[in-house]
Amino acid sequence: xxxxxxxxxxxxxxxxxxxxxxxxxxxxxxxxxxxxxxxxxxxxxxxxxxxxxxxxxxxxxxxxxxxxxxxxxxxxxxxxxxxxxxxxxxxxxxxxxxxxxxxxxxxxxxxxxxxxxxxxxxxxxxxxxxxxxxxxxxxxxxxxxxxxxxxxxxxxxxxxx
Amino acid sequence: xxxxxxxxxxxxxxxxxxxxxxxxxxxxxxxxxxxxxxxxxxxxxxxxxxxxxxxxxxxxxxxxxxxxxxxxxxxxxxxxxxxxxxxxxxxxxxxxxxxxxxxxxxxxxxxxxxxxxxxxxxxxxxxxxxxxxxxxxxxxxxxxxxxxxxxxxxxxxxxxxxxxxxxxxx
Numbered sequence: 001x002x003x004x005x006x007x008x009x010x011x012x013x014x015x016x017x018x019x020x021x022x023x024x025x026x027x028x029x030x031x032x033x034x035x036x037x038x039x040x041x042x043x044x045x046x047x048x049x050x051x052x053x054x055x056x057x058x059x060x061x062x063x064x065x066x067x068x069x070x071x072x073x074x075x076x077x078x079x080x081x082x083x084x085x086x087x088x089x090x091x092x093x094x095x096x097x098x099x100x101x102x103x104x105x106x107x108x109x110x111x112x113x114x115x116x117x118x119x120x121x122x123x124x125x126x127x128x129x130x131x132x133x134x135x136x137x138x139x140x141x142x143x144x145x146x147x148x149x150x151x152x153x154x155x156x157x158x159x160x161x
Numbered sequence: 162x163x164x165x166x167x168x169x170x171x172x173x174x175x176x177x178x179x180x181x182x183x184x185x186x187x188x189x190x191x192x193x194x195x196x197x198x199x200x201x202x203x204x205x206x207x208x209x210x211x212x213x214x215x216x217x218x219x220x221x222x223x224x225x226x227x228x229x230x231x232x233x234x235x236x237x238x239x240x241x242x243x244x245x246x247x248x249x250x251x252x253x254x255x256x257x258x259x260x261x262x263x264x265x266x267x268x269x270x271x272x273x274x275x276x277x278x279x280x281x282x283x284x285x286x287x288x289x290x291x292x293x294x295x296x297x298x299x300x301x302x303x304x305x306x307x308x309x310x311x312x313x314x315x316x317x318x319x320x321x322x323x324x325x326x327x328x329x330x331x
Contacts, residue, residue: 001209004200054234056208056330063199070193078181095171103170131173143173 002050003057007064010044015072019088022107087136094132097125097145107134117142208330210236220319221248222255222287226311232301233330237269239299240325242311244284245292253316255284257295263309263325267299304331 029037049057076083091103093114104111114132121142123129131143185193202208213230216223223245229238240259246252258281264270273296277283282295309325 001204001206004203052233052236054236054330056233060199060203060208063196064203067193067197067200070196074183078183080178080181090173092170092173095173100170133173 003048003052003060004064006048006050007061008068010048011065011068014040015086019086090136091134092131093134093140094126094129094142097127097129099126103134109134109140114140208233210238212238213326215323217313217321217323218247219313219321220252220315221246221250222252222313222315222319223247224313224321224323226323226325228311228325229301229327231328231330234301234304237298237300238327240297240311242295242313243292244287244294244313244315246287246289249289251289252287253319254286255293256312256314257282257284258312258314259297260309260311260325263307263327264297264299266303266307268302269298269300271298272296273298301327301329304329 048061072086076086091107092100093104093107093109094100099111099114104114115126117132117140118124118126118129121144123142123144128144129142130145131141133141133143135141209231210229210233211231212227215226215228217226218224225243225245226240227243228240232238242257244255244257261280264280272282274282274284284293284295287293305328307325307327307329311323311325313319313321313323
C-alpha cells in the first residue's frame with residue numbers, strides 16, 4: 001500500500017512542479033538544467049522504494065506509475081478543462097510579424113530563441129511570420145505569412161504588449 | 162518602429178472540437194485492467210506483510226504461535242512461540258523445535274533465547290499462570306511458498322506440532 005501512495009505522491013508533485021515551472025523548461029533545457037533534471041530521480045529513488053528493493057515493490061511502483069500516466073491521458077482526452085490544467089495551453093509569441101511581449105516575458109522566451117526557430121523554418125525576418133507559438137510541450141512552432149501578402153518590413157520591431 | 166498595445170493576446174486559429182470519449186480496443190482494456198489491478202491489490206494490502214496465529218494445547222500448556230504468512234524478499238519477520246501454563250501445577254521442562262528445512266530458506270536467523278541444539282530451544286518448567294516466549298528473527302531469502310512446522314514437547318508425553326506456511330513475494 002505504501003509503495004502506491006509514495007509513487008502517487010511523487011507523480012502529482014512532479015506534475016504540479018512542471019506545470020509551475022512552465023513550458024519553456026521542458027523544451028529549452030540548458031546543459032545545467034538538464035543536469036538538474038537528471039538529479040531528480042536520484043533524489044526521489046530511495047523515497048519511492050522506501051527501502052524495499054524486492055521485485056514485488058518494483059512491480060507495484062512501476063504499474064502504479066504507468067496506471068497514473070494512463071489515467072492522466074484518459075482524463076485529459078475526456079475533459080478539456082483537465083487537459084488545460086495538466087498540459088497548459090499554447091502561448092502566442094509572435095503574431096503578424098510582431099512580438100507578443102507580455103507572453104514572451106511570462107514564458108521567459110528570448111527574442112533570440114524565436115529568431116533561431118525562424119531561421120530553422122527558413123525565415124529571416126519577423127515580418128515573414130504569421131504565428132510563432134510556444135506549444136504545450138515547450139517547442140516553438142512557426143507559421144510563415146502567405147508569400148503573396150505584402151511584407152511590411154517596418155513591422156520587424158513591432159511588439160504586442 | 163510602431164509599438165502596438167493589445168489587452169488580450171491574439172489567438173491563432175483553433176482546431177475544431179470532436180466529441181471526446183474514451184474508446185479502447187478490447188486487448189487494451191484487458192491490459193489496462195491488469196495494470197490497474199496491481200496497485201489496487203497493493204492498496205488493499207495483498208502484497209503487504211501479514212502474520213498468522215496458531216493455537217494448540219499440550220499437557221496443560223497453551224501454545225500460541227505467530228509467524229509471517231506473507232513477506233517480501235529481504236523483508237524481516239519473526240516467529241514467536243508463547244507457552245503459557247494453564248494448569249494448577251508446575252510444568253515439566255519444554256523443548257521448542259523449528260523445522261530446519263523451513264528455516265534454511267531464510268537468512269539472518271537468530272533465536273531468543275539461544276538455541277542449545279540446531280533449531281531447538283530448551284525451556285525450564287513453568288509455574289502455574291506463567292508464560293515463556295521463544296522468538297526467531299529471520300529475513301526472507303527465497304521467493305515462493307515455504308512450508309514447515311514447530312514442535313513443542315513438554316515432558317515425556319506432551320507433544321504438539323503447529324504448521325508454518327509462509328509465502329515470500331520475490
